[in-house]
Amino acid sequence: MNTLTQTSAWRALQTHAQALNGTTLTALFAADPTRAQRLRVSGAGLELDFSRHKLDAETMQLLERLAAQQDWSGWRDRMYAGALVNSTEQRAALHVALRRGAAAPTEVRNALEHMGRLAARLRSGARRGATGKTIAHIVHMGVGGSDLGPRLALDALDGFRDTALAFDFVSNIDPTELDRVLKRSDPERTLFVAASKSFTTQETVVNARAARAWLAARLPQGTPLESHFIAVTGNRAAALEFGIAADDILPVWDWAGGRFSLWSPIGLTLMLAIGAPRFAEFLAGAAEMDEHFASAPFAANLPALMALLGVWHVNFHGAQTHAVLPYAQALAQLPAYLQQLEMESNGKSVDRAGEAVDYATAPVLWGAAGTVGQHSFHQLLHQGTVAVPADFVVLREGEGDPARHRMMVANAIAQAEALAYGRHDATLESWRHYPGDRSSSMITLERLDPRNLGRLLALYEHKVFVQGCVWNINSFDQWGVEYGKQLAASILTRLDGDLHP
Known part of the structure; x- marks a missing residue:
């Protein structure tokens, strides 16, 4: 029987999440003037700012405890060593070997x-x-x-x-x-x-x-x-x-x-x-993130932190979706790529032992490039009835006109701040009210080039893997895809020109 939800680490997080419900992001920032700097971590050339998540120092300690309990670092080391971490197919998951340069097989x-x-x-x-x-x-x-x-x-x-x-x-x-x-x-x-x-x-x-x-x-x-x-x-x-x-x-x-x-x-x-x-260069960037993931402690490990932030929202705040918002038109395809990476990897309902889980796993991932999304679905992010955690992906240096790029960055920061702090003015009508307290990460690249793209994609690969470790699921199979293929083949033989479903 799956016992994750019965562990002391899990129960401590449940209790802690309830206690935090009485505070706000605005209050958390007011209580800690160093918060914006303290909850900002760099690694392999990328920066993760997670200060706008509704959490505190105790949250991070409890999340680290949960990750350690689930042996995330042991699973990482076994994956890197070529162990058969894909248990249902008895295969290794050695994609990191593809970018080891002269040390590759x-x-x-x-x-x-x-x-x-x-x-x-x-x-x-x-x-x-x-x-x-x-x-x-x-x-x-x-x-x-x-x-x-x-x-x-x-x-x-x-x-x-x-x-x-x-x-x-x-x-x-x-x-x-x-x-x-x-x-x-x-x-x-x-x-x-x-x-x-x-x-x-x-x-x-x-x-x-x-x-x-x-x-x-x-x-x-x-x-x-x-x-x-x-x-x-x-x-x-x-x-x-x-x-x-x-x-x-x-x-x-x-x-x-x-x-x-x-x-x-x-x-x-x-x-x-x-x-x-x-x-x-693209491979080398990914290899740099591989090294960061292998060597950085949890508190400074970008993939591990991103993974546990996701677990915090999915399992302790009921988030069912996650938005990825690249503020770079060149990354417009990133949400579609991550949909497969995250949902095919962790969209599972049984654990490694084949037992049904009694907790949520991968959320629905969606998104679009900024600023385009601001004129379609950001209304829901700001004033909808469900809170959607989000990743903003931002470039310090853009392509083309610097003035227009500064507008892009300004819009990304503005959206993150509006989500976090809201707008509370008693003189305004209710429909102009922004509730705030909506969590987001800011992932910053110096610029978009082959090396940084490699770093970014490897970051998300390892994030997905750590979440699979915490949820005790196999992130490397996709049996939910296979059955549909088999059904389609059998149905095709029966259609025989009759295309009425």
Whole structure:
């Protein structure tokens, strides 16, 4: 039987949460003039300001006690050592090994070198299509972890793109998405990257077959199509059977889960866009966060702190959703990426022993780029009937006009302060009243570049892992995804042209 909620650490937090209900964030700041500086931690080039969370020193001590009770650091060390922390599939979760540089496993270093060779030929124009024309257009085909990471990273680092190659992403099995891309594509100059660990993922394989048929119908009859495909997969045999040349198949491994695989050859499209040296910077940034996570004590450990802040709100204040608000248009895809990372990892209702849990786990994660969200859903954040904890992600240095960037930062700070302190003026009508006491973190990057993006994404990876440790769940499987795939396959055979549900 799951006993987490019966532990002394859990019960102490329940009692403490009730005691804090009688205070406000305004009062907490007034009582401690150093609060804004004291509840601010830096690590691996990032800064976390959690002073606007409704908590005090005792809260942090109790959260640390809960994390220690759940052996978060032991689980971290076992994950880093390659232990089979994915218990239901008897696999390691060694995504950190993908960014260890010269210390990475030989197979990883070989794969990165292979990526580099393929990228160099495509970026230089040496790689040509079947009719001899230079490849100029890359269409990345993947879904879930094979799509969301590359899509986010390419958008985030668009300012570092130094190639004439054009890029598109296709993930949905709905033919509309691929058809729209193909309408603006030149078959002689387009290359498809089919990214699927199993090379049986329905969306990716069906789209790759459709792309192959499109090429065959538009290139001279009998033209070999191998030069228009690269595969990233753990199923080399299936890729060869599809018709992809042996040297155009890059590996992925079962110890790197899809939502943790951007650092692997799944990130080929990013390397094509920014080049191998900058891709190495991206990996190095993640490695810096890995080192911080491995060595910093709880009170200074950014991923651990973020994880327990989430536990505090979900399990002791009833938060059911969490907002991610990047105040940088280049990070507009971050909420979608984190939806998979957090909800697929920790959206579980049984613990590692297979027992039903009697506490909440992952909240629904959502959000949008600032300042756009201010004109759609921030109304609910400020005056809705439920409190939604939020992460503001801010850049000290932006791209382009500094004056407009200062406006972005000012808006982010204003939103965080309004959420925290509210607006209490007896002369105003009730509908102008802001209740305040709504918690948020401020995560600050110096600037958005490959290294800092790597740090940021690794920060969230480790945050998710620590929450899984506290909740005693396996953050590395996704059985809730698998059954739907099986049902769809069986239903497809029964439809037989009848599309009425």
